[in-house]
Amino acid sequence: MRQFCLPREIGGARVRIEAGGLHHIGTELAREGFSGRAFLVADENTHRRFGSAVAQSCADAGISLLTAVVPPGEGSKSLATSSILYDQLAQANWHRDEPIVALGGGVVTDLAGFVAATWLRGTPLVSCPTSLQAAIDAAIGGKCGLNHPAGKNLIGAFHHPTLVLIDPTCFESLPERALRAGLAESIKHALIADESFLTWQEQRCDEILGLDGPTIEELLERNIHIKIGFVQGDTRDTIGSRIKLNFGHTVGHAIETHLGFELLHGECVALGMVAAAWMSTRLGMLSDASHHRLLSVLRRFELPTKAPGPLEVDAILALMEYDKKVQAGRRRFVLLEEIGRAVVHDNVPDDLVRDSVSRLSREPAPGR
Ligand SMILES: NC(=O)c1ccc[n+]([C@@H]2O[C@H](COP(=O)([O-])OP(=O)(O)OC[C@H]3O[C@@H](n4cnc5c(N)ncnc54)[C@H](O)[C@@H]3O)[C@@H](O)[C@H]2O)c1
Ligand SMILES: [Zn+2]
Known part of the structure; x- marks a missing residue:
């Protein structure tokens, strides 16, 4: 308890x-x-x-x-x-x-x-x-x-x-797929805020998926503390610190809508995190080794790193336009500087956004 x-x-x-x-x-x-x-x-x-x-x-x-x-x-x-x-x-x-x-x-x-x-x-x-x-x-x-x-x-x-x-x-x-989808948000929390929590999840994958009691209690508490850290100081989502919780969600939400909710929310967030990691690497922020680690942890929890079929890139980019409008026309993305450290990046080049989405139709590999 x-x-x-x-x-x-x-x-x-x-x-x-x-x-x-x-x-x-x-x-x-x-x-x-x-x-x-x-x-x-x-x-x-x-x-x-x-x-x-x-x-x-x-x-x-x-x-x-x-x-x-x-x-x-x-x-x-x-x-x-x-x-x-x-x-x-x-x-x-x-x-x-x-x-x-x-x-x-x-x-x-x-x-x-x-x-x-x-x-x-x-x-x-x-x-x-x-x-x-x-x-x-x-x-x-x-x-x-x-x-x-x-x-x-x-x-x-x-x-x-x-x-x-x-x-x-x-x-x-819970259906196993729903459990794994929930874990995508837990992995997200670690990626944006706490590298040691990612290591902990990597080491305890079996206990987590097996719903070992003490492991799940610790997982819940660590996640709640990370979320609190972003919400505190931005309780009504006006200051901007909550935005980092949206890591993986800009592309993820667009895919979720585009695929007509065929994939669960957390599965789409996993794909969104893969796209954001690619952008982070191409912009010279995230190392190839960290990019590889992000892909490995998603695979370890059997979350998708590749779309279930070919994606209509134009349709997905169009769905992302709504986000762009509410942010005064800027291509604003939450990216990773390192595992455990998220940054908000304005003006990610359009061709890089397009590339990151179109790559989701192929098996991703870091550094290429
Ligand atoms: N307010 C927020 O800050 C916030 C944050 C994240 C998500 N959300 C919202 O949460 C919703 C997604 O949540 P969700 O994934 O829990 O979906 P959900 O509530 O639809 O639950 C998914 C399915 O699992 C069933 N279910 C729930 N608990 C179960 C259990 N213990 N055993 C068996 N079946 C169970 C539900 O009946 C449902 O059929 C979305 O609407 C999303 O917008 C809100
Ligand atoms: Zn979410």
């Missing part, structure tokens, strides 16, 4: 990482001072797997639970689904001191976070992330986004949880 508090400026939540922790959520809610009622938001999958443990624990602690179950998938990150939840809250005459509990992956974390941010202008939020992606990313940092037909995460708010309860045994039921 590990427990620590986030810095006050990003909400000060207590983070508790505990195998089997969902069976004690009632006690943990009581410890936060919640007693009467809690509003649980889950998707069909997470409710089926973990809903009864949460319900039992809350009942034992004398907390009565109202439950909303939404369909799994990105479609639930919508104003329409939020509206259904608002209706349930209104019907229950939900008060602003009664908590909303998110039980699920990043979709439920974002949806419940947005509803908690907006119901009565802010009700307490408790986050119980059940996917690795949600535990090391969505549940930390206070962003909660909904999708609009015009794009992903266009609607949103900043709202911090009071408690983040991570039960790593939940990850045992």
Whole structure:
């Protein structure tokens, strides 16, 4: 079991990482001072797997639970689904001191976070992330986004949880591909901020993929601390320090959309990191040896370093134009100076961007 508090400026939540922790959520809610009622938001999958443990624990602690179950998938990150939840809250005459509990992956974390941010202008939020992606990313940092037909995460708010309860045994039921995709973000964190964390992951690949308890607890805590480091001082994403968390995401997001979500987000981030590493090497920043190391670690975790088929480079570049527009027309990329040190580079030459994307259709090799 590990427990620590986030810095006050990003909400000060207590983070508790505990195998089997969902069976004690009632006690943990009581410890936060919640007693009467809690509003649980889950998707069909997470409710089926973990809903009864949460319900039992809350009942034992004398907390009565109202439950909303939404369909799994990105479609639930919508104003329409939020509206259904608002209706349930209104019907229950939900008060602003009664908590909303998110039980699920990043979709439920974002949806419940947005509803908690907006119901009565802010009700307490408790986050119980059940996917690795949600535990090391969505549940930390206070962003909660909904999708609009015009794009992903266009609607949103900043709202911090009071408690983040991570039960790593939940990850045992994640499809292996989803687990590996979540690990792409963990590798990203190491690449941009902590070389020794990359070494640690390289050395413990088998324990990580085997979900060894102490290893996963350490992995979670190290990832959360790295994310905090970027969020602190830029809590509302206005200063620019959070931008380094986007390493691999500019090209990654474009590929994700271009392939119609055939690849998981983390798999696209892996490809985006391969493209960014190539740019970094060509601009004389990243050594061939470090480039090689980045490719090796992705392969070790069986993340893609090559696109599943030929990519339409022009279409992908066009999808990246939106990012360019919001950055006043500059080709801004997060690149690597070294493993563990990211830099923001303005004006990466267009032909290098094109080259880095078109190379993703071939097996990459550093230094050529
Ligand atoms: N707000 C943020 O800062 C932030 C950061 C990163 C990602 N996100 C968002 O997170 C979402 C992606 O998160 P995700 O990958 O967790 O997707 P997800 O929530 O859609 O979960 C993926 C699938 O796994 C299932 N699932 C979740 N936990 C499970 C478990 N323990 N066992 C079995 N199945 C389980 C879900 O029901 C779903 O079908 C995206 O919408 C993304 O925008 C938000
Ligand atoms: Zn991501």
